[in-house]
Amino acid sequence: MARHVNDVHRCPLYNRDIQYGECYEVQEVREDSMDMKWLMEPIDINKANKICEKCRWYIATEKESL
Numbered sequence: 001m002a003r004h005v006n007d008v009h010r011c012p013l014y015n016r017d018i019q020y021g022e023c024y025e026v027q028e029v030r031e032d033s034m035d036m037k038w039l040m041e042p043i044d045i046n047k048a049n050k051i052c053e054k055c056r057w058y059i060a061t062e063k064e065s066l
Contacts (some may be wrong), residue, residue: 003020004020005019005020005024006019006021007019007020008020008024009023011023011025011055011057011058011060012051012054012055013043013047013048013052013055014041016062018037020044020057021043021058022039022040023040023058025040026043026048026052026058027052027058028050029043029045029048030045030048030052
């Protein structure tokens with residue numbers, strides 16, 4: 001299911017509810033497509049890489065395994 005910028009999720013990285021737009025920005029920083037200075041709250045990139053890969057909420061659509 002596609003996500004909307006205002007969808008809310010309990011983020012294990014920030015340990016609080018965030019909107020999809022904020023999650024998307026964290027992923028942009030992880031992929032080095034955005035400077036961390038633009039994030040609302042700074043992150044530890046190594047911690048984010050571990051946590052985000054387990055959470056995977058940032059993936060808007062994902063094909064299900066058959």
